[in-house]
Amino acid sequence: MAVVSNPYSSDRKADALDHHDEHDPRQQLMFDPRPRGEMNRMVMESMLTTSWRFWVVFGILSVLVAVCFFYAWGYMIAEGLYVAGVNRPAYWGIFLVNTVFWIGISHAGTFISAILRVFKAEFRRPFTRAAELMTTFGLIQAGASIFMHLGRVWLAYWMIPIPNVRQLWPNFHSPLMWDLLAITTYVLGSTMYLFLPLIPDLAMARDRSTGWRKTFYKILALGFRGTEGEWVHLRTAMNIFAFAIIPVMFSVHTIVSWDFAMAMRPGWSSTVFGPYFVVGALHSGMGAVAIVLAVMRATMIHMDYFIRAEHFDALGKLMLIVSMAWAYFFFNDYLVQWYGGDRWTDQLFHYHEAGPMAWMFFGMLIVNIAIPWLTLWNRRFRQNPWLLALVGLLINVGMYFERYIIIPISLTINRMPFTWRLYEPGIEIWLTIGTFAMFLLFYMIASRLIPLVPVWEVQEGQMAHSLRKVGKVHVPAVSEME
Amino acid sequence: MAETTMLALFEDIDPAADAIEKLHEMGVTDDRINVISGVPVLERMLGRPLQWTNVSRLALAGAIVGFALGVFFNYGTPNLYSIRVGGQPLYPIPPGFILIFELTMLLALLATFLGVFLDSYFPNYRPMHYVPEISDGKIGVFFKVPEDDQQKFTDALSQLGAESVSPTEAQQL
Numbered sequence: 001m002a003v004v005s006n007p008y009s010s011d012r013k014a015d016a017l018d019h020h021d022e023h024d025p026r027q028q029l030m031f032d033p034r035p036r037g038e039m040n041r042m043v044m045e046s047m048l049t050t051s052w053r054f055w056v057v058f059g060i061l062s063v064l065v066a067v068c069f070f071y072a073w074g075y076m077i078a079e080g081l082y083v084a085g086v087n088r089p090a091y092w093g094i095f096l097v098n099t100v101f102w103i104g105i106s107h108a109g110t111f112i113s114a115i116l117r118v119f120k121a122e123f124r125r126p127f128t129r130a131a132e133l134m135t136t137f138g139l140i141q142a143g144a145s146i147f148m149h150l151g152r153v154w155l156a157y158w159m160i161p162i163p164n165v166r167q168l169w170p171n172f173h174s175p176l177m178w179d180l181l182a183i184t185t186y187v188l189g190s191t192m193y194l195f196l197p198l199i200p201d202l203a204m205a206r207d208r209s210t211g212w213r214k215t216f217y218k219i220l221a222l223g224f225r226g227t228e229g230e231w232v233h234l235r236t237a238m239n240i241f242a243f244a245i246i247p248v249m250f251s252v253h254t255i256v257s258w259d260f261a262m263a264m265r266p267g268w269s270s271t272v273f274g275p276y277f278v279v280g281a282l283h284s285g286m287g288a289v290a291i292v293l294a295v296m297r298a299t300m301i302h303m304d305y306f307i308r309a310e311h312f313d314a315l316g317k318l319m320l321i322v323s324m325a326w327a328y329f330f331f332n333d334y335l336v337q338w339y340g341g342d343r344w345t346d347q348l349f350h351y352h353e354a355g356p357m358a359w360m361f362f363g364m365l366i367v368n369i370a371i372p373w374l375t376l377w378n379r380r381f382r383q384n385p386w387l388l389a390l391v392g393l394l395i396n397v398g399m400y401f402e403r404y405i406i407i408p409i410s411l412t413i414n415r416m417p418f419t420w421r422l423y424e425p426g427i428e429i430w431l432t433i434g435t436f437a438m439f440l441l442f443y444m445i446a447s448r449l450i451p452l453v454p455v456w457e458v459q460e461g462q463m464a465h466s467l468r469k470v471g472k473v474h475v476p477a478v479s480e481m482e
Numbered sequence: 483m484a485e486t487t488m489l490a491l492f493e494d495i496d497p498a499a500d501a502i503e504k505l506h507e508m509g510v511t512d513d514r515i516n517v518i519s520g521v522p523v524l525e526r527m528l529g530r531p532l533q534w535t536n537v538s539r540l541a542l543a544g545a546i547v548g549f550a551l552g553v554f555f556n557y558g559t560p561n562l563y564s565i566r567v568g569g570q571p572l573y574p575i576p577p578g579f580i581l582i583f584e585l586t587m588l589l590a591l592l593a594t595f596l597g598v599f600l601d602s603y604f605p606n607y608r609p610m611h612y613v614p615e616i617s618d619g620k621i622g623v624f625f626k627v628p629e630d631d632q633q634k635f636t637d638a639l640s641q642l643g644a645e646s647v648s649p650t651e652a653q654q655l
Contacts, residue, residue: 036520036619161555169559173577181581185588192595200520200617206655207614218655222599223606225655226616231522232533233601240541240594248587255580459619460521 025467025476028310030122033462036455042302043201043451044208049301050448061441069434073148076427081151085426089419090411094428095149097403098435100277101284102142103183103256104399108285109135110190110249114242122478123314125461126306129454130296131289132194137442139187141435146183148431175259182248182255189248193241196234199224201451216449253281260406266344267410270337276329283326283368284399286319287392292443294389296452306453309383316382319391323372330368348413356422357409360401367398486632487611489650490623490639497643498621499528504638505625516624520617537597544593545586552582609652624650 025031076083086093112131116124147153159180163169170177203224206217224230257277260268270276290312297307337345352361371394375381382388408423446452468477492498498517505515512531517523525532556578564572598604616622627635636647 036617040618163559163562167563168565169555169562172555172559172581173574178577178580178584181584181588185584185591188588189591192591196595196598203655204520204617207617218607219605221655222602222604223608223610223655224602224604225610225612226518226520228517228523228525228530229533229535230602231519232525232535233537233598235522236535236537237541237594237598240538241591244541244587244591244594248584248591251580251583251587456521463521 025474027308028476029126029306029308029458030461030465030478031467031476032305033459034305036459039455039458040204040208042305043453043455044205046300046302046453047205047448047451054299054444058441058444061437061444064437065434065441067434068430069144069438072427072430072434076148076151076431077153083427085424085428087421087423089414089416089421090408090423092149092411093408093423094404094425094432095145097400097407098145098432099142099149100256100403100407101400102138102145102435102439103253104138104277104281104284104403105288105396106135106138106142106186106190106285107249107253107278107281108289109133109138110193110245111282111285112289113193114245114249117238117242118246120478121314122461122465123311125457126453127289127293127311128457129194129198129450130292130452132190133443133446133450133452134285134288134292135190136187136194137439137446139183139190140442141439143183143187144435144438145431146179175255175262178255179259182252186248186252189241189245193238193245196238196241197454197457198450199234200226200456201454204455205451250278253277265410266342266348266413266415267337267406270333272329272333272336276326276333279322279325279329280399280402282322283319284396286315286322287395287399290315290319290385290392291389291396294385294392296447297385300447300452303453306458309385312385312388313379313382316376316388316391319388319395320372320376323369323376323395327369344413344415348410351413352405352409355409357405360409361405364398364401364405367394368402371395484629485626486629486649487624487626487651488632488635488647489611489613490625490644490647491613491615492621492623492644493619494643495523495527495621498623500642501623501639501644502528502530504642505623505635508635508638510625510627514626516611518612518616518622518624520619523621535597536601537594540597540600541590541594545590547593548586548589549582551589552578552585555585556581607655609654611650611652612655613650620645 084093084095086095109131112124113128117128147156150156158164159170159177161170161172199221202217202221203226206214206221209217254274254277257273261270261273263269293307293311293315297303334349338349352358372391375387375391412420412422414420464479466477466479467474469475490498490501492501502515502517506512506529515530517528517530557573560572566572611624613620613622623639625635632649639647
């Protein structure tokens with residue numbers, strides 16, 4: 001088998017094309033191979049080519065991070081949590097909304113990279129890394145949001161599993177300790193899972209760089225050469241990671257949901273919260289991947305070769321399925337609590353649907369269910385990067401609304417009516433802008449330093465694909481390369 | 483007799499596999515051959531012996547250590563300084579599963595990651611046999627032969643489609 005496979009190199013080329021005028025397989029990346037050297041050059045150029053617009057956006061985001069993240073957080077630490085809007089009865093506000101939101105965003109990386117790798121979904125190959133980066137950067141923002149919520153952040157070390165001066169250990173049966181361990185496991189696991197398949201691409205970048213970049217890639221590539229042993233160790237590790245990180249991913253958002261569901265509160269105490277949160281995380285994560293891919297394709301040169309209509313099409317189908325699953329879990333959660341007839345739950349639901357924030361409740365249903373269902377059944381719509389990104393953006397707005405409804409709005413209604421008061425965020429708004437700016441800034445920095453397309457995985461996929469004649473037509477076939 | 487390390491570069495897998503077979507015929511054993519490539523190529527595609535890896539064993543060892551740590555945190559630490567609250571159990575069993583699961587997975591993943599480093603001798607910044615063309619998709623076959631036989635091997639592998647066959651020295655990557 002050739003290293004650079006070409007399904008059109010045989011004498012069947014003309015015959016193959018005759019039968020594929022409408023659906024030319026070369027529209028698919030796996031059937032449009034280019035020499036590895038050329039793909040390397042394209043990826044390197046995408047990292048090295050920077051326009052003035054990049055630096056303008058970079059500058060704006062840097063200022064936003066400096067002001068809205070570091071300055072605002074420092075101000076809150078110096079002044080105390082009173083500058084935030086959290087107060088009786090909603091002691092959990094936007095900080096925890098952001099935590100849940102960013103953990104949700106992080107789920108798409110693992111889903112695309114691990115689950116699709118396990119099931120050998122070939123369309124995943126060019127954008128696994130872009131999705132994995134979302135996991136790492138999203139979890140950084142989730143962690144920062146938790147620390148913001150702590151207020152006295154310098155006491156965070158109390159949760160580290162070591163005994164204090166009185167030889168007392170932390171309470172490991174508390175959902176907050178579960179959170180700490182689950183998120184730590186997920187951050188470390190997903191970062192390692194991001195790094196392992198990156199090593200061969202860092203070695204490629206090392207071979208094509210000079211100056212400080214050469215030193216940078218040389219250090220990170222760890223001396224990788226591509227020996228048989230190195231590939232075997234790497235591949236074994238990636239397989240272990242792909243299987244092991246999936247239950248970790250499910251556990252993280254389930255545990256996050258238990259922060260709420262373990263409390264006997266109206267709207268929270270629900271046995272379906274675990275899977276409901278996991279599906280919600282995938283819903284927002286998939287939407288975010290669509291946005292990232294559309295922006296990558298539009299702003300980075302040569303990305304139109306690697307990221308194609310087929311990828312948006314597949315992503316759109318996934319988004320539609322996940323939207324249906326989210327609707328199912330939402331309705332399940334809603335109906336069971338509604339049918340229960342608990343007085344305070346009824347009050348809460350009435351507040352959701354007819355209170356001052358009802359627009360958010362119905363907006364959530366429209367953008368999370370109605371819009372995906374009305375649009376994503378259409379192949380042409382799915383294949384349009386900007387339309388899919390728009391749906392992804394709306395889904396993320398809807399999922400942010402969902403978390404806002406679950407946390408501060410649901411806390412408004414409790415069993416003590418004299419405490420009812422609508423939550424009004426304070427400095428949280430600036431800090432939220434700061435986390436979003438930092439997420440985007442990290443992505444922009446990564447796009448200049450890290451090959452966002454795993455070239456070796458793309459080439460491996462192209463080697464495995466061929467056209468097989470069945471009757472009068474040639475159909476795509478994939479060989480087992482592992 | 484002095485030995486030299488030679489590098490034969492190939493565009494495709496097929497001639498590389500043929501070349502390795504030829505090297506075997508010419509008396510070069512597998513422990514004197516090393517293959518490097520820009521994409522993972524299975525050993526059996528090249529007729530090479532299967533590579534040994536400890537990564538999965540290390541992952542299992544990490545999982546066992548993580549499990550034990552989880553059991554200690556859950557059911558051991560409450561006994562070190564007992565505080566009984568409201569007649570509740572000192573160490574309830576069901577919530578303990580969560581911590582045990584997370585620590586088992588965390589240590590398994592860490593051990594897997596470290597396993598790659600240990601088995602591959604990463605990081606390694608010493609001079610090594612390498613050519614940058616490998617990451618362009620070429621396949622490199624390194625083999626050790628007596629200095630006097632260089633020409634014989636060069637001719638044999640060139641006939642099988644090698645792009646170049648030449649002595650090589652370790653270099654800084």
